Amino acid sequence: MNNRFARCLMGAALLMAGPVRAEIxxxxxxxxxxxxxxxxxxxxxxxxxxxxxxxxxxEFGGAIDGKPIRILQADHQNKPD
Known part of the structure; x- marks a missing residue:
C-alpha cells in the first residue's frame, strides 16, 4: 500500500509541474x-x-532577441574555492 501511495503522489506532482520557459x-x-x-x-x-x-x-550576430551579448571574464587563480 505504501508503494501505491508513493506512485500516486509522484503522479500528482508530475501533473502539477508545468513547463518552464527561460526568459531573458x-x-x-x-x-x-x-x-x-x-x-x-x-x-x-x-x-x-x-x-x-x-x-x-x-559570429552569432552579437545579439539574441535584440539584446547584446556581453562576455565577462574572471581569473580563477588556480584556487579550488
Missing part, C-alpha cells in the same frame, strides 16, 4: 568565462578563451 531579463545577455589569466596556464588558456568566446558571440 535585463539589458544584455552576459556570458562568463572563468579561466587561468595569471597562472602557469595563462598563455595556453586564459586570454585565448576570452577571445574565442568574443569571436563566437560576434
Amino acid at each position: 531579463k535585463g539589458d544584455a545577455i552576459r556570458i562568463g568565462v572563468l579561466s587561468d589569466m595569471s597562472g602557469p596556464f595563462a598563455t595556453a588558456m586564459g586570454p585565448g578563451s576570452v577571445l574565442a568566446a568574443q569571436m563566437a558571440a560576434e
Whole structure:
C-alpha cells in the first residue's frame, strides 16, 4: 500500500509541474568565462578563451532577441574555492 501511495503522489506532482520557459531579463545577455589569466596556464588558456568566446558571440550576430551579448571574464587563480 505504501508503494501505491508513493506512485500516486509522484503522479500528482508530475501533473502539477508545468513547463518552464527561460526568459531573458535585463539589458544584455552576459556570458562568463572563468579561466587561468595569471597562472602557469595563462598563455595556453586564459586570454585565448576570452577571445574565442568574443569571436563566437560576434559570429552569432552579437545579439539574441535584440539584446547584446556581453562576455565577462574572471581569473580563477588556480584556487579550488
